[in-house]
Amino acid sequence: MGGFWTQSFPPSPKFTETNVHDLVGKVFIVTGGNAGIGLELVKILYSKGATVYMAGRSATKIAAEIEAIKATSTQSPGHLKSLIVDLGDLTTISNCASTFLAQESRLDVLFNNAGISRQPAGSVSTQGYEAHIGTNCLGPFLLTKLLLPILLQTAKSAPKASVRVVFTSSGLVDIAGPPGGLSLSELAPGKHSTDINRNYSASKAGNWFLASEFDKRTSKDGVVCVVQSPGTLRTKGWDGTPWLVRLAMAPLFYPPKMGAYTALWAGLSPEVKSEDGGKVIIPWGRWHTSPKKDILASLKTKEEGGTGLAAEFWDYCETHTKEFAA
């Protein structure tokens, strides 16, 4: 079960807003920053004086949240800005990246937080990919790739291991999903699984693979890529779940702010070092000590004794997004 109990009933968080000091001058992007876990994370970063870009698909929702945060956090010297992107539509990603790059000369942490779950069987992204893979993996892959130059540039003068990319996984990867995390053959048109948990879990294993593969390419130049599983949080992400399941799960639900603490640890804790890239973080900010062996094998190349699945998935993302990179 890969640590189901410790992820479901985590110890108290040890890295919260009280441990984060001045973030004035630092720049962050939080995708899905207008709701749930992402919104709570934005509030913490902004309260410490950071410039925070809330990236999402609804300008109206983002503007409403910016107004609400500013109304309650009046003393912050920080800045809140809106970035429009639909991660399920690859045609929108490069415009999002270039809009950001036109305004900023640094990016300290990219939080790839936005995600969808429980999409009905047969759902596809705008370009026709399985919906979870399209929105949770292909979009964030391309966004990360387009923002890598500014992350690498920032790392040249930032404290060691402070420039990071945080991908978002799920505890479901520990208990569901195809062997090895995901099945490349199920990504082909017409071959998508009809099991929605399997599709979601595969996309969340995909996020783990992307953290690991990006890190292999960036860590020598100072950008650390990690993945975090935020916990089980009461957010609208669970809206499509049958009420009986939600009722049964009630004791496992925590306020979304607790999930923000997991992401905060991943993005800002000094406990995350250069050599930690590709590792998984669990609630409310600590290392996963018992990941599934088949997932660990996916992260290793065949030469290292693994299956090379994560590298194959990175190549899949590269191939299917490259025409949208310009």
Ligand SMILES: NC(=O)c1ccc[n+]([C@@H]2O[C@H](COP(=O)([O-])OP(=O)(O)OC[C@H]3O[C@@H](n4cnc5c(N)ncnc54)[C@H](OP(=O)(O)O)[C@@H]3O)[C@@H](O)[C@H]2O)c1
């Ligand atoms: N809540 C949990 O128990 C839990 C557990 C494990 C992992 N997670 C992961 O944590 C992350 C945040 O989830 P949450 O629970 O906070 O969910 P949420 O409340 O539903 O928020 C999801 C955010 O992602 C945005 N989003 C969805 N589709 C998008 C798209 N195509 N393009 C851009 N933005 C999009 C949403 O924007 P809109 O407001 O426009 O929809 C929203 O801001 C997700 O990656 C999720 O898989 C959550």
